[in-house]
Amino acid sequence: MSIRAARASDADHLTRFINMAADDLPLHFWRQSVGPEGDPWAYGRERAARETGSFSFRNAWLAEADGEVAACLLGYPAETAPAPIAPDTPPIFVPLLELEALAPGSWYLNVLATYAAHRGKGLGSALLAEAGAIARKGGHQTISLIAEDTHQDALRLYRAKGFREIARRPVVKGDWQVDATEWILFTRPV
Numbered sequence: 375m376s377i378r379a380a381r382a383s384d385a386d387h388l389t390r391f392i393n394m395a396a397d398d399l400p401l402h403f404w405r406q407s408v409g410p411e412g413d414p415w416a417y418g419r420e421r422a423a424r425e426t427g428s429f430s431f432r433n434a435w436l437a438e439a440d441g442e443v444a445a446c447l448l449g450y451p452a453e454t455a456p457a458p459i460a461p462d463t464p465p466i467f468v469p470l471l472e473l474e475a476l477a478p479g480s481w482y483l484n485v486l487a488t489y490a491a492h493r494g495k496g497l498g499s500a501l502l503a504e505a506g507a508i509a510r511k512g513g514h515q516t517i518s519l520i521a522e523d524t525h526q527d528a529l530r531l532y533r534a535k536g537f538r539e540i541a542r543r544p545v546v547k548g549d550w551q552v553d554a555t556e557w558i559l560f561t562r563p564v
Contacts, residue, residue, distance in 0.1 A: 375444075379435055401418070444491075445486075451512060518559065519561075522556070532562075
């Protein structure tokens with residue numbers, strides 16, 4: 375197993391990992407962004423291949439196992455002084471922004487996902503260790519992340535690695551089909 379920085383050419387993997395980590399919420403957003411005639415996956419790949427932005431490949435690291443991409447870590451520094459939530463923010467995103475604002479200045483771990491064929495092999499633990507190293511190097515005191523209450527394997531991993539629950543917010547579903555009922559904010563000292 376090895377971990378490397380993502381490249382723009384990894385955009386296809388990144389879109390799949392980003393979407394997997396949030397139970398199709400990104401795909402839901404991409405569909406709304408491109409309309410009925412657009413290609414939501416192409417839109418997601420375009421966003422992942424950008425040089426800037428939170429979902430840029432520049433904020434991602436990939437774990438490779440057996441010569442293939444197996445897992446993803448995507449994160450970046452959280453705002454030290456979060457701005458108020460804009461009144462035109464889609465309601466589905468408001469609980470996430472509220473939780474993010476509760477961990478100002480942390481290193482925000484936005485995506486940790488592993489392809490099904492590679493689960494249970496320690497890749498998540500290795501990427502969490504990598505997140506700690508990245509956060510330390512960036513001068514952050516804490517790592518934060520938000521998980522869905524239905525991601526039981528991930529919740530067990532986070533708790534086993536020292537993450538502590540800070541707050542919860544209800545999932546706003548609208549026309550997004552998901553089983554989760556709560557978003558949970560976790561933090562851990564670096």
